[in-house]
Amino acid sequence: MHSSDNKHTPMTPKAASIPQPLKSFSTGTIGTGEYGALTGFTQDQLLDNEFGPVSAVPQARRKKVIIVGGGINGIQQATVLLNDGHVGLNDIQIFDALDSYGGVWQKNKYPGCACDVPAMIYTTSYNINKNWTHFYAQRAEIEEYYYKFAVQYDLPKCTQFKSFVKACHWDEKLMLWHVAVANKFTGEVEHWLADVVCQCVGTFDRPKWGTTPGRENFKGVSWHTAHWRGDYDLRGKRVAMIGCGPSAAQIIPEIVDKTSHLTVYMRTPPVCIPRGDYAYSSLFKWALKWVPKFAWLVRLRMNLRMMKMGRKMATDGDPVNDAMTQQAIQFMESQIKDPELREKLRPKSKYYCKRPLHLDHFYSALAKPNCTVLREDLVRFTENGVLSSDSNTKIESERKFDVIIFGTGFNVAQFLEHEEVLGLGGLDLQHKWKEHPEALYGLATSQFPNMFYCFGPNSAHVWSAQQDSWERQARFVSKAVKEMVQRERKGIKFAMHPRRDVELEYNAQVQSRQSGTFVWARDDCVTYYKNDDGWNTFTMPWTWWQFRRMLRKIFWNQWEVIEKPLKICQF
Incomplete structure (x- = not known):
């Protein structure tokens, strides 16, 4: 529909795709x-x-x-x-x-x-x-x-x-x-x-907390990433991270070395590419402040490039999207050498399917000896930790934690x-x-x-x-x-x-x-x-x-x- 259209015919909207495989996006919310x-x-x-x-x-x-x-x-x-x-x-x-x-x-x-x-x-x-x-x-x-x-x-x-x-x-x-x-x-x-x-x-x-029952039963310390407990010292603690979206993926490299052990419960592997960040030079920062229209032109150039490439990167079947998907896979494989962990972290979806993460140290943090990545189904939270079920064998295991951090998004x-x-x-x-x-x-x-x-x-x-x-x-x-x-x-x-x-x-x-x-x-x-x-x-x-x-x-x-x-x- 364009804004100049004069005729409007009522339509019955339909969903753009079939329902989500897992019920967790509009549930587990707060009132x-x-x-x-x-x-x-x-x-x-x-x-x-x-x-x-x-x-x-x-x-x-x-x-x-x-x-x-x-x-x-x-x-x-x-x-x-x-x-x-x-x-x-x-x-x-x-x-x-x-x-x-x-x-x-x-x-x-x-x-x-x-x-x-x-x-x-x-x-x-x-x-x-x-x-x-x-x-x-x-x-x-x-x-x-x-x-x-x-x-x-x-x-x-x-x-x-x-x-x-x-x-x-x-x-x-x-x-x-x-x-x-x-x-x-x-x-x-x-x-x-x-x-x-x-x-x-x-x-x-x-913030939402997911649909796993029993959150109120946990006797340890817990919080959502959106309400970070800056007053709590994670050093020497057994920590569970529930979820692995953008917030959790930024946090993991920052806290993994502080914990005695970090367990990451991951439902779907993220699509992750190198961040490529760098500091602006003194000359560039000077030009931003003092050269007329320079900041405006820099922003315009970036925006036009984003307009040109953004839709291609998000379009199913576009060569740019396919190339970015392959880049994400190659980046993961360059950071993860363990074959079993590689398969756990291999992206199952295409670039931009779940908003890509621009991170440099995420995979290397997951590969550390004191970090465990689990692709298991959460059953419930217990007084001492998390009860989960192996996706293949259905065998349930309870793991004990001092802290549970909910990286379950918004x-x-x-x-x-x-x-x-x-x-x-x-x-x-x-x-x-x-x-x-x-x-x-x-x-x-x-x-x-x-x-x-x-x-x-x-x-x-x-x-x-x-x-x-x-x-x-x-x-x-x-x-x-x-x-x-x-x-x-x-x-x-x-x-x-x-x-x-x-x-x-x-x-x-x-x-x-x-x-x-x-x-x-x-x-x-x-x-x-x-x-x-x-x-x-x-x-x-x-x-x-x-x-x-x-x-x-x-x-x-x-x-x-x-x-x-x-x-x-x-x-």
Whole structure:
């Protein structure tokens, strides 16, 4: 579907591939209570979502735009709004459950945490970071960049940290959102009002634990990689790592020498290629800071190269994809000499099927004498450790551990399940998204007026700077806010949400245009990009240029508009 299409025929979306072989992508997740508890909120703060009278809400808690999340998306959304000038700092309120800016880079503080996207691409187009020290950036550098970005725009003046947004209810009479915010500083649940809510919590925000039962039975120490226990000393400990995705693969080389023994439970071997990182020269860093347009040109060149090669690397059957797959196999074999371990680690899927890891020391860490790699089925967690079953013989074995680390990833199969969101007629967002989440352009869903997402369902890709796509979503939201402000000046209260038939058609094409093209849509590909029913919840098929064209303006034939005289909605 192109943005210029005028005719929309409702379609019944179908999954892009058969269901996942193992049920673990949209299950083993966490709800409001556990999500809040991970960042220190009490159970009492997370239970009640009842709102008091609107008249009791102080003026300071009535905003035109509430932004949920102070990470990359929240910062970009706020700064785009401020740059466009239709609202100011006093009209915006940002909430974040953490204690500073950075989002995923503030939350994930495990050893070795870094980005696998070149640093110059992993930056915002209108505020390019000129202080990168390496081709790839470490976590602390990224966090610092986005913190300074926020401060540059005075966002601390409109940001409240340690504040967990736990409910958003649409008020059809007053045409506004009631927002419940648990404030860790005061211990209270605050009632806020907003004309627009921007959900900028991202996708790598909600940890999942897998479906193996008995996690609560383990008497030792355990944690998820997203909530690293920096205060705990792993020296001399028997440690189990559950899972071997990107986070776990970064951690393993950092901790293996500290443990007395590290056991890695691996369901599917990762696809791993050399990282190839290097430090920028003094001359290059000087040019970034002082030569006009140099940083912009470097970023543009990298981005164009990524656009040229990214789709080829992700396309099933493309020679570039085949070559990258072979490179991953050769890299593994060059690092692993033991034949038995080689077979355990041999990639079973094609390059990009599960997002490749750019790592240099991962395989060598797994080959160390004090590390054991197991390709066994987890049965349950016990008081002392892990009970697992040999995939071939089905013989069960219990291994004892002092520490269990869950490298089980994040739930991208569902969105906002930790937040109670009620739209028109009291429709629960999670009820609407029971089978799978869907949104028009990954930024809005029908029946939920004036609620927008950044990095929502199916708005990821691997062939250009992701920040540029998020920026397009933020700029579209700014157009909607401009419309709201201008109509309000004319005495009209305004809200918008996608037409359901347009939303259905768009999402059907998001699925069908990936099926048979990209490696992650293969029936034999087990990836977090898809939920257990085979529905791709994560990626879109469009190029950046196509996506930009779709969002260049508001095509009103795609949207339902709600209007009321402003005086009726005043309180």
